[in-house]
Amino acid sequence: MPRFLALVVAVAVLLGAAWSAGTPSPARAAAPNSQTTAALPLPLGPSAARPAVIDARLGVHPDKTRFVLEVSEAFAFRVTTEADPYRVSVDLPDLAWAKAGETQAGRGLVQRYRYGPTAGGGRLVFETGGPVRVREAYIIPPREGHRPRLVIDLEGVSRAEFDRGRRTVEGGEEPKVVPAVAAPPPAVLAPPPPPAPAPAVQPARAVVVPVPPPQPQARPAPARDKPMIVIDPGHGGEDPGAIGVSGGYEKEITLAVARELRQQLEATGRYRVRLTRDKDVFIRLRERVAIARDADADLFISLHADSIGTNNVRGLSIYTLSDKASDREAEMLAAKENRADAIAGLDLSAENDLVASILIDLAQRDTMNHSKRFAGMALEHVGKEITLLPSKPHRQAGFAVLTAPDVPSVLVEMGYLSSPQDASLLNSHQHRERLARSMTRGIDAYFKWLGGRRP
Structure with a gap:
């Protein structure tokens, strides 16, 4: 996982800091209240x-x-x-x-x-x-x-x-x-x-x-060892998102696809799945990222269906975080007030600027590589059943929902609601089933690859 490399480096740094700092002082007494x-x-x-x-x-x-x-x-x-x-x-x-x-x-x-x-x-x-x-x-x-x-x-x-x-x-x-x-x-x-x-x-x-305290014997294949997939249906509540040429709202389509994808993933028995929203409510962008991080997500998938000024552009594309956006995010995470939870499992608030920046950059780069790997695998499988955007279906941008430094994240533009053909398909249950099925195959391929990389 992308956190592993950062953790190894952090342990080395913290051990060095502990050696140079000497023995920690005794715990203070609790205040009366x-x-x-x-x-x-x-x-x-x-x-x-x-x-x-x-x-x-x-x-x-x-x-x-x-x-x-x-x-x-x-x-x-x-x-x-x-x-x-x-x-x-x-x-x-x-x-x-x-x-x-x-x-x-x-x-x-x-x-x-x-x-x-x-x-x-x-x-x-x-x-x-x-x-x-x-x-x-x-x-x-x-x-x-x-x-x-x-x-x-x-x-x-x-x-x-x-x-x-x-x-x-x-x-x-x-x-x-x-x-x-x-x-x-x-x-x-x-x-x-x-x-x-x-x-x-x-x-x-x-x-x-x-x-009770833990015992030495471990249960085989506990449920929590299954990868956690967090699916984010874009928009919601007071934010309808794009409005299709036939009048449908993006927030309704993203939620319908998210539920279908959850159902197909859970049916495999290989994953745990959580939605950032399961009803028509508004959730801020950073809160969506926080939900994924708090769930210890192994993969974050944000679903959208955009609309542009022309009706002759159609097809699915997948976005990952751009290098420029990742640099801005790393700079923000390295700020002292954000270091305590910049990387899951590590509190960098006590580290100097150089150490914090290095650890955040290592974790973020590894996460971006995993995100790109998944995007490529997903497009390979989705493209067999769903029309892809003809020009460069794998794209990069600075979407806020892609900025978790320790969770591989993608944003899937499932099509364009400004295209009559895409709008009709995205409102079709059969199309949503095909899309969720092909996405599930891409997710299977990614975790099979990820499992092969682990010792």
């Missing part, structure tokens, strides 16, 4: 190395807020939802986290969050603007250049739903929750008894979600 990350029963002696935080990020999706914590090694954790004030507490081992004790800005359902040491380890606390529940909480094992990642998905609920019981995930309850870990179902800790006399609404009533 801070809420932090606590150790679970993982016996660590005073001299044992603590798990280190490599990266932490929040992602906002239409139906949830996702938190991802990438760490040096997997560990047990426990999630508790509480009220008055609404918050989510995550008990963890004592972590080596450079930002321990600092309040971090939130996104989506999370107003702010903070990690700090406790008597038993550490605690991570998310302050939420209202009642939430934990949709999923799981550990992704190391793969594709990433270290283990703790993923927590939060969704908003009503107070009544919150009070009825907030348990949403149990460790080992579903095989896919903690892939590559064979573990018996854990016991769910009972909520604390209500105080006497019991009030009508119990404050700080909690449901605990324990997850």
Whole structure:
């Protein structure tokens, strides 16, 4: 994957930095009002190395807020939802986290969050603007250049739903929750008894979600090892996109094709698929990229159908990011305020300008090469069933949705709604089936090639 090369270089740089900087200072004590990350029963002696935080990020999706914590090694954790004030507490081992004790800005359902040491380890606390529940909480094992990642998905609920019981995930309850870990179902800790006399609404009533520590045996072919494909139906909501000569909207066509492509990809059993939108809603361009990155996408496909001033131009084309646009994006990512999440799995905020620029450039160039490789393979297969743009169907441009530095990305112009023939075909279910089928073959070819390159 494109992240792998950057990660190798980053490890070398960070090791050098650690050697020259000396021994890290002891963790600071938690402030009286801070809420932090606590150790679970993982016996660590005073001299044992603590798990280190490599990266932490929040992602906002239409139906949830996702938190991802990438760490040096997997560990047990426990999630508790509480009220008055609404918050989510995550008990963890004592972590080596450079930002321990600092309040971090939130996104989506999370107003702010903070990690700090406790008597038993550490605690991570998310302050939420209202009642939430934990949709999923799981550990992704190391793969594709990433270290283990703790993923927590939060969704908003009503107070009544919150009070009825907030348990949403149990460790080992579903095989896919903690892939590559064979573990018996854990016991769910009972909520604390209500105080006497019991009030009508119990404050700080909690449901605990324990997850067992990883075991050495791995399950064969876990579901999360399947490549994640994120499909982006262009436009939506207040943004209709192009309007066809027959009156159809681009936003409706892109969503119909995206759903058809998702159905065909999932039918193979080889992929996990997510849409950036599955209804008629407006999503900002950068948010579409963020959805793909937060999903740890292996491939991002944005679907469009343009319109131009003439009706005699027709055919499908595929865009990848241009070199000029990639240079501008690299410059923006290298800015100090953007370094914390410039490359998935690496926090470059502590690196100097030269190191950050080199790592971002390496990751971005590798990603662009993968994007171009997929574009060529997709055009080869699509061209057998769908008319391509006669002049140079593989094009390059600076579209914002192509700028993820660590996710191979393409923008597919499926045809021109200014062409009566293209507009008619794109509104045809049979044509959309053929297009999705040929795209699926191109995706198969790409991941077959990618698998052959891996050791």
